[in-house]
Amino acid sequence: MKTVFHSRHIWRVVAAGCFLAAAVGLTAPLVAHEALALTEANLRWHAPSKSITVTFLGKQEKETAVLDLRKAAVLDTEISIQSDATTIHLLSGKAIRMSFAVGKDSKTVTSRLKFAGGDKPALLFNDKEDSALHEKWIEVLASKEPNLTIELENATIATVKFDPKSIEEMGEGVRGIAVEPASAPPDSAAEPTAHTDAAGDLLHEISPAQLRASAAAFASAVKHKCNKCLGKGKVVVKVQYATRQEGQTIKKLFRDETRTCEVCKGAGYLRASDESLYRSAAVFVRNLAEVKRDDPGTQDALSSAYKMITDVMIGDYKTWMLLTDTGKSILVLPSAVEGTSVFSKVVVKRILPKVAGKRQFIVEIDGIDKQVQVSDPVIADEIESGTALMGGLITAGKKGDAITVLERGFLIAPPINHVYWWWYGPRPRR
Numbered sequence: 001m002k003t004v005f006h007s008r009h010i011w012r013v014v015a016a017g018c019f020l021a022a023a024v025g026l027t028a029p030l031v032a033h034e035a036l037a038l039t040e041a042n043l044r045w046h047a048p049s050k051s052i053t054v055t056f057l058g059k060q061e062k063e064t065a066v067l068d069l070r071k072a073a074v075l076d077t078e079i080s081i082q083s084d085a086t087t088i089h090l091l092s093g094k095a096i097r098m099s100f101a102v103g104k105d106s107k108t109v110t111s112r113l114k115f116a117g118g119d120k121p122a123l124l125f126n127d128k129e130d131s132a133l134h135e136k137w138i139e140v141l142a143s144k145e146p147n148l149t150i151e152l153e154n155a156t157i158a159t160v161k162f163d164p165k166s167i168e169e170m171g172e173g174v175r176g177i178a179v180e181p182a183s184a185p186p187d188s189a190a191e192p193t194a195h196t197d198a199a200g201d202l203l204h205e206i207s208p209a210q211l212r213a214s215a216a217a218f219a220s221a222v223k224h225k226c227n228k229c230l231g232k233g234k235v236v237v238k239v240q241y242a243t244r245q246e247g248q249t250i251k252k253l254f255r256d257e258t259r260t261c262e263v264c265k266g267a268g269y270l271r272a273s274d275e276s277l278y279r280s281a282a283v284f285v286r287n288l289a290e291v292k293r294d295d296p297g298t299q300d301a302l303s304s305a306y307k308m309i310t311d312v313m314i315g316d317y318k319t320w321m322l323l324t325d326t327g328k329s330i331l332v333l334p335s336a337v338e339g340t341s342v343f344s345k346v347v348v349k350r351i352l353p354k355v356a357g358k359r360q361f362i363v364e365i366d367g368i369d370k371q372v373q374v375s376d377p378v379i380a381d382e383i384e385s386g387t388a389l390m391g392g393l394i395t396a397g398k399k400g401d402a403i404t405v406l407e408r409g410f411l412i413a414p415p416i417n418h419v420y421w422w423w424y425g426p427r428p429r430r
């Protein structure tokens with residue numbers, strides 16, 4: 001397996017949008033990424049690179065949240081699932097399914113699953129084993145199926161936490177699990193040695209398809225078709241309008257009536273919560289920072305990312321305000337938290353000489369007296385001055401002055417639609 005991303009700073013990128021999830025420890029063991037299988041379903045989950053938790057990127061409506069775990073990695077560990085799901089299903093391939101009823105009335109409940117193997121195989125749900133499921137669990141252990149799938153039925157929110165204690169008990173020599181001492185200095189944690197197994201490679205070297213998927217997920221969080229009315233804004237309901245006596249029985253008479261859809265209030269489209277939107281934007285920008293640069297599909301994926309940024313991040317007023325206001329409130333703080341993803345309207349002040357072939361810009365945050373160095377942007381317009389939208393991950397505060405460094409993000413000033421010039425500002429003349 002090859003090692004990817006030589007820049008140490010990238011390994012220090014910790015929790016995209018972590019200010020929204022302050023509970024996520026910055027020095028937690030490297031666990032969640034190791035436990036996740038490389039599947040499409042997992043793109044819906046946000047897993048900061050050093051976090052022991054993964055969070056489902058839901059869309060407000062109830063749905064089945066699917067998380068694929070590597071069986072080898074989670075064996076002999078315990079996970080806790082915090083969710084408003086009504087049922088938790090554990091699947092091994094298509095053949096084996098075990099179900100646990102957890103809650104009702106959309107209450108958030110924490111459940112624990114322990115996957116014991118070895119000489120005392122058992123599947124414990126909240127510390128108890130259902131004897132009816134014992135045989136099935138033995139089958140799961142024997143099966144060649146590499147993944148264990150968790151399905152959370154009727155969920156809008158879900159966080160899965162991997163228990164670092166169970167994982168530490170496994171000791172060394174268990175492939176795929178890297179435990180980093182909580183006290184490790186950031187620089188030693190930054191070395192990618194723990195990430196050179198299959199999961200690490202792919203999770204940290206984002207494919208063009210993954211970048212596209214995260215851009216599409218963000219755009220869809222901003223605006224997605226209402227499931228209830230399928231985008232029509234109206235639903236047809238059967239309404240009783242009369243009764244008719246037919247011999248001994250009374251027959252109810254119904255007719256179709258068109259009503260405004262109560263889910264989307266007639267709009268036909270829905271928007272995710274601000275928190276969920278910001279998480280989704282953070283996932284996109286992290287993927288942008290970690291996309292494979294030498295893949296033949298990357299150029300196309302970047303073009304579509306550029307289009308999404310222009311149309312959705314700049315072109316949608318509410319989204320623009322959410323991203324840039326949040327960005328400003330992060331950047332106004334005296335010390336920037338590494339790994340935080342930020343977006344901001346900026347004024348390009350200077351272009352610095354390239355460092356090792358990488359472009360460097362000095363920009364000023366609109367409305368506050370703060371300068372940021374944008375280093376090696378993945379997407380950048382040929383701008384020399386004037387207004388632009390900046391996005392990326394905070395990687396470091398420069399010593400000795402107030403400049404914050406944003407690495408491998410984007411800095412774009414697209415020709416803009418006249419409809420939204422009033423919040424974005426006209427493109428400057430050269």
Ligand SMILES: [Zn+2]
Pocket residue numbers: 226227228229230231232233234261262263264265266267268269
């Ligand atoms: Zn609707």
